[in-house]
Amino acid sequence: MKIAVDAMGGDNAPKVIVEGVERARDERKDLEFILYGDEQQVRPLLKSDERITLVHTTEQIEGDEHPVKAIRSKKQASMVLAAQAVKNGEADAIFSAGSTGALLAAGLFIVGRIRGVDRPGLMPTMPSMGDNPAFVMLDVGANADNRARQLQQYAIMGNLYAKDILGYANPRIGLLNNGTEATKGDELHQEAHKLLAGTEGINFIGNVESSGMLGGAADVIVTDGFTGNAALKATEGASRTILHELKHTILNSGIKGKLGGLLLRDGIKQVVAKFDASRYGGAVLLGLKSPVIKAHGAADSRAVYYTILQIAKLIDNGTVNKFVDYFSTHDMAAEQGKTDEN
Amino acid sequence: MKIAVDAMGGDNAPKVIVEGVERARDERKDLEFILYGDEQQVRPLLKSDERITLVHTTEQIEGDEHPVKAIRSKKQASMVLAAQAVKNGEADAIFSAGSTGALLAAGLFIVGRIRGVDRPGLMPTMPSMGDNPAFVMLDVGANADNRARQLQQYAIMGNLYAKDILGYANPRIGLLNNGTEATKGDELHQEAHKLLAGTEGINFIGNVESSGMLGGAADVIVTDGFTGNAALKATEGASRTILHELKHTILNSGIKGKLGGLLLRDGIKQVVAKFDASRYGGAVLLGLKSPVIKAHGAADSRAVYYTILQIAKLIDNGTVNKFVDYFSTHDMAAEQGKTDEN
Numbered sequence: 282m283k284i285a286v287d288a289m290g291g292d293n294a295p296k297v298i299v300e301g302v303e304r305a306r307d308e309r310k311d312l313e314f315i316l317y318g319d320e321q322q323v324r325p326l327l328k329s330d331e332r333i334t335l336v337h338t339t340e341q342i343e344g345d346e347h348p349v350k351a352i353r354s355k356k357q358a359s360m361v362l363a364a365q366a367v368k369n370g371e372a373d374a375i376f377s378a379g380s381t382g383a384l385l386a387a388g389l390f391i392v393g394r395i396r397g398v399d400r401p402g403l404m405p406t407m408p409s410m411g412d413n414p415a416f417v418m419l420d421v422g423a424n425a426d427n428r429a430r431q432l433q434q435y436a437i438m439g440n441l442y443a444k445d446i447l448g449y450a451n452p453r454i455g456l457l458n459n460g461t462e463a464t465k466g467d468e469l470h471q472e473a474h475k476l477l478a479g480t481e482g483i484n485f486i487g488n489v490e491s492s493g494m495l496g497g498a499a500d501v502i503v504t505d506g507f508t509g510n511a512a513l514k515a516t517e518g519a520s521r522t523i524l525h526e527l528k529h530t531i532l533n534s535g536i537k538g539k540l541g542g543l544l545l546r547d548g549i550k551q552v553v554a555k556f557d558a559s560r561y562g563g564a565v566l567l568g569l570k571s572p573v574i575k576a577h578g579a580a581d582s583r584a585v586y587y588t589i590l591q592i593a594k595l596i597d598n599g600t601v602n603k604f605v606d607y608f609s610t611h612d613m614a615a616e617q618g619k620t621d622e623n
Numbered sequence: 624m625k626i627a628v629d630a631m632g633g634d635n636a637p638k639v640i641v642e643g644v645e646r647a648r649d650e651r652k653d654l655e656f657i658l659y660g661d662e663q664q665v666r667p668l669l670k671s672d673e674r675i676t677l678v679h680t681t682e683q684i685e686g687d688e689h690p691v692k693a694i695r696s697k698k699q700a701s702m703v704l705a706a707q708a709v710k711n712g713e714a715d716a717i718f719s720a721g722s723t724g725a726l727l728a729a730g731l732f733i734v735g736r737i738r739g740v741d742r743p744g745l746m747p748t749m750p751s752m753g754d755n756p757a758f759v760m761l762d763v764g765a766n767a768d769n770r771a772r773q774l775q776q777y778a779i780m781g782n783l784y785a786k787d788i789l790g791y792a793n794p795r796i797g798l799l800n801n802g803t804e805a806t807k808g809d810e811l812h813q814e815a816h817k818l819l820a821g822t823e824g825i826n827f828i829g830n831v832e833s834s835g836m837l838g839g840a841a842d843v844i845v846t847d848g849f850t851g852n853a854a855l856k857a858t859e860g861a862s863r864t865i866l867h868e869l870k871h872t873i874l875n876s877g878i879k880g881k882l883g884g885l886l887l888r889d890g891i892k893q894v895v896a897k898f899d900a901s902r903y904g905g906a907v908l909l910g911l912k913s914p915v916i917k918a919h920g921a922a923d924s925r926a927v928y929y930t931i932l933q934i935a936k937l938i939d940n941g942t943v944n945k946f947v948d949y950f951s952t953h954d955m956a957a958e959q960g961k962t963d964e965n
Contacts (some may be wrong), residue, residue, distance in 0.1 A: 345804075410864055422801055425809040459764055459852040462687075467767040467849055491853045492860030507809055508853045510801040511833045515857035518834030522752055523865050526894050532892040541886025548876040548883070552868050 282311060282596045284589065285363035285372035288318030289341045290379020291578050295319070298378065299326040301585025302311055305593070306332055312593060315372055317359035317555070338362055344578075352390055360384060364391035365569045373596045374572035376563075376588060378580050385423050388566050388573040395601075396607025400424050401568035402435045402506070403575070404442070405513065406561035406591075411497010415561050417443055418457075418494070418571035421513045423566065424506035429472035430613065432503050433480055438567040438604050439482045439501035445600045446591070447500070455489030455499025457508060463487060469505060477503065491515070495556075559584035562591025572601055624653060624938045626931065627705035627714035630660030631683045632721020633920050637661070640720065641668040643927020646934070649673055654935060657714055659701035680704055686920075692741055695733055702726060709913045715938045716914035718905075718930060720922050727765050730908050730915040737949025738945075742766050743910035744777045744848070745917070746784070748903035748933075751863035753839010757903050760799075760836070762808065763855045765908065766848035770813035772955065774798070774845050780909045780946050781843035782825045787942045788933070789842070797831035797841030799850060805829060811847060819845065833857070835851035837898075862898055892951055901926035904933030913941055 286302055288295040302314055313332045316323060320337040327333065331524070340357040342348075352361055352398060360379050364387040366372040375392070378457050381403065388401060402420035409416045419435045423613050436454050443452035456474055458466045463474055465488055477485045489498040491512040504512065527549070531542035563576040563584075572595040576588045595601065628644055630637040637660050644656055655674045658665060662679035669675065682699040684690075694703055706729040706825030708714040717734070719726050723745065729744060734874045751758045761777045762769060778796050785794035798816055799938055800808045805816055831840040833854040846854065847909050869891070873884035905918040905926070914937040918930045939941065952953075 300837055410868060425801060425807075425812075457853065459767060465767075470767075470849075490860075491857035492863075494857060495861055495864040504853075507801055507812075508850055511799065511850045512853040512857040515833035515836060515854040516861045518832075519837055519858045521834075522837040523862055523894070523898065526752060526897060527869075527891070530890040530894050531887065533878050534887070534893075537886050538890045541883045541888075541890070544883025545873065545876070545887060546883075548872040549869070551876075552865070552872050555868060556865065557796035607757045617901055 282593065283313040283315065283372045284592055284596075285366040285375050286314055286316045287360040287363045287375070287377035287379055288316040288323050289359040293579070293581065294378060295323045296326060297580060297585055298581040299323060300582035301589060302333070303328055304582065304586045305589035309590075309593060312589070315363070315366055317362040326622055335614045336362060342380055342383045343377065346380070346383065348380065348386040349390070351383050352386040360387055361391065364573075365390065367392055367573075374574065374592045376574055376576065376592060378576040378578055378585070381575055382424070384573060384575050385566060388569045392573060393570045395568055395570055395605050395608055397611070397613065398434050398438070398568035398604070399431050401566045402431070402438070403564050404439065404567050405558065405564040406447070407494070407513075407516075407558050408556055408561070410495055410555070413447070413497060413500055415447060416494070416497065416500050416502060417447070418502040418504065418509060418513065419567060420504065420506035420509050421564070422506050422510035424430055426507065427469070427505035429469055429476050432473040432505060433476040433613065434568070435447065436480060436483055436485070436501065436503045437607060439503060441607065442565070442567065442600060443500050445598050446594055446605065449500050451484050452500035453486045453488050454483050454501045454503060457491060457502050457504035457512060458488035459490070461488045461490060473503070479555060513599050524553060524556075534567040560587050563588040565595070567604070570601065570605070572596060573621045624656065624716075624935065625655040625714045627708040628656055628658045629702040629705045629717070629719035629721055630658040630665050631701040632704050632719045633918065633922055635921070635923065636720060637665045638668055639922060639924040641665060642924035643931060644675070645670055646924065647931035648930045651932075651935060654931070657705070657708055659704040673918050677829055678704060682721055684725045685883050686722045688722070688725065690722065690728040691732070693725050693876060694728040697888060702729055703733065704809075706730065709734055716916065716934045718916055718918065718934060720905075720918040720920055720927070723764065723917055726915060726917050727908060730911040734911045734913050734915060737910055737912055737947050737950055738905055739953070739955065740776050740780070740910035741773050741947070742769065743908045744773070744780070744834045745906050746781065746909050747900065747906040748789070748901070749836070749855075749858075750898055751839040752897070755789070755791060755839060755842055757789060758836070758839065758842050758844060760846065760851060760855065761791070761846040761909060762846065762848035762851050763906070764848050764852035768849065769811070769847035771811055773868055774815040774847065775818045775955065776910065778819055778822060778825055778827070778834045778843065778845045779949060783945050783949065784907070784909065785842050787940050787945065788936055791842050793826050795828045795844035796825050796845060797845050799833060799846035799854060800830035801832070803832060812911050815845070866895060866898075902929050904928040908936070909946070912943065912947070914938060
């Protein structure tokens with residue numbers, strides 16, 4: 282299998298991208314890569330070009346560009362070339378740590394949507410302190426607005442992903458809402474609740490609140506992109522702020538505190554590791570015809586490596602084809618007596 | 624000044640309510656209380672009835688009742704009687720740790736809205752690790768749906784509150800959004816951004832993301848009730864989960880870890896105290912004609928005490944009257960060329 286890699290996207294590109302790719306390449310003999318990037322920068326970083334093809338380009342999409350315009354005007358951008366390779370069948374999946382908006386645009390306009398999916402959803406894997414080690418959540422920001430039937434599509438894809446990639450036999454699907462009672466929420470979430478409760482083949486456990494996310498309230502948290510973005514960023518921000526304050530306090534609490542910190546170092550490392558999402562890989566843009574995966578902009582080589590492993594599993598398992606199969610045999614609009622698109 | 628207290632609301636009522644009230648009463652000679660609750664339960668808890676009038680009632684609103692129906696049918700419920708006392712001018716403010724929905728209903732239908740405020744917003748005070756020690760945020764769930772001009776009203780009230788109660792000279796007002804750029808968000812948040820940018824007398828700093836909440840991104844975070852609820856609960860849930868895991872790890876990391884925990888005890892206590900919101904009191908329902916304050920259902924006597932002090936300050940400063948004055952001299956609908964209500 283072959284992965285198209287945007288070597289220039291992300292805060293620490295191309296260095297960490299090349300390092301992560303090479304680590305995965307050295308471990309997995311079945312992996313091949315096409316790296317799109319500036320040859321002058323990328324070539325010197327490569328230990329070897331075994332199973333790595335380097336395609337030179339100097340064009341690149343910046344974080345502050347308008348995603349759709351950038352995709353359309355910068356035909357030689359590393360991200361655009363990677364997407365083009367997947368569209369042309371030269372590669373099986375896209376990796377990028379670049380702009381999420383641009384990657385979504387490249388996914389939509391170059392790779393294309395799965396028929397039956399209105400809007401792709403961005404789905405990270407997060408650590409859970411519940412019975413299962415992790416949960417997925419979508420959409421966390423590919424969309425600023427979602428409709429109820431899009432949330433239903435997210436539930437279906439999230440369910441298949443949790444089974445296929447996380448290995449959960451019967452993932453618990455929860456709807457992120459402002460209370461657990463079935464009647465809670467605004468119109469969108471009340472309608473989504475009804476749709477999910479009536480969807481066959483998923484284990485819908487009802488509404489969940491964002492307070493329970495890290496505690497394992499659900500294996501798949503279904504949410505609109507605006508709320509999901511706020512809940513995810515609040516979780517990340519709170520975790521970061523607390524761990525930072527803890528570190529700061531230990532370093533500034535005199536000899537006694539420092540000694541305590543030293544003795545507790547392993548324990549604190551364990552806690553930090555437990556809340557580290559990067560070992561689960563990147564965020565998947567679910568609903569596109571091929572796997573399109575976004576690593577965090579601040580990803581280090583380890584995060585890149587884990588994301589490559591995640592992509593390999595997605596390709597191996599043919600997970601995206603399972604989405605395609607599902608939506609080609611379930612005309613959800615017709616089932617719901619609706620014919621509206623988008 | 625006199626505070627009407629729902630002695631029966633909350634998980635640990637009436638015990639912690641009475642304890643908190645008495646502590647505040649003993650410290651502040653200018654405070655008087657009317658406690659509404661079951662005399663058989665409340666009377667034995669009272670150390671003294673100095674400046675405390677106990678009004679007996681056995682009716683009570685449960686958390687799972689429909690708020691509006693409960694308020695209308697249970698005329699003798701402790702919360703309803705407290706609201707009635709404020710409406711009749713017998714008391715200056717309401718304290719309750721009971722159902723938020725019911726308290727909102729009691730506020731709306733008994734106390735009444737300030738003219739010019741479409742929908743009251745629920746506003747907690749949260750600790751901040753930024754330059755200022757705390758920030759406020761509204762609405763965090765009084766509404767499942769909000770309109771842009773309601774967010775503008777929240778900005779105005781939050782601004783006055785942050786000046787009057789937190790003592791910030793020029794509070795930084797931020798709009799919670801899915802990115803910092805002015806064009807970010809769905810239609811509601813794009814419109815709210817424009818309204819806030821055009822509102823005189825507030826220091827609008829633009830969009831803020833929920834990742835920056837605890838870090839001090841803004842002094843007043845303006846948000847719709849659905850998103851605010853998700854961001855607040857995610858923050859609370861992540862903080863709780865991390866501190867729990869840390870404690871669990873220390874207790875299970877052998878002699879070395881336990882010793883480290885012992886040495887670090889003061890430091891960890893400091894961190895926990897830094898993230899403790901209860902010293903700032905309860906959540907205020909802004910937009911009602913009198914102060915209506917909700918303590919956390921799980922509040923202990925210390926949280927009740929701090930909430931009483933917060934209420935005393937609100938009464939002392941006449942903060943609610945400043946809201947009334949503002950909205951009576953600013954016809955915001957007319958200023959914006961709009962005449963629609965709600």
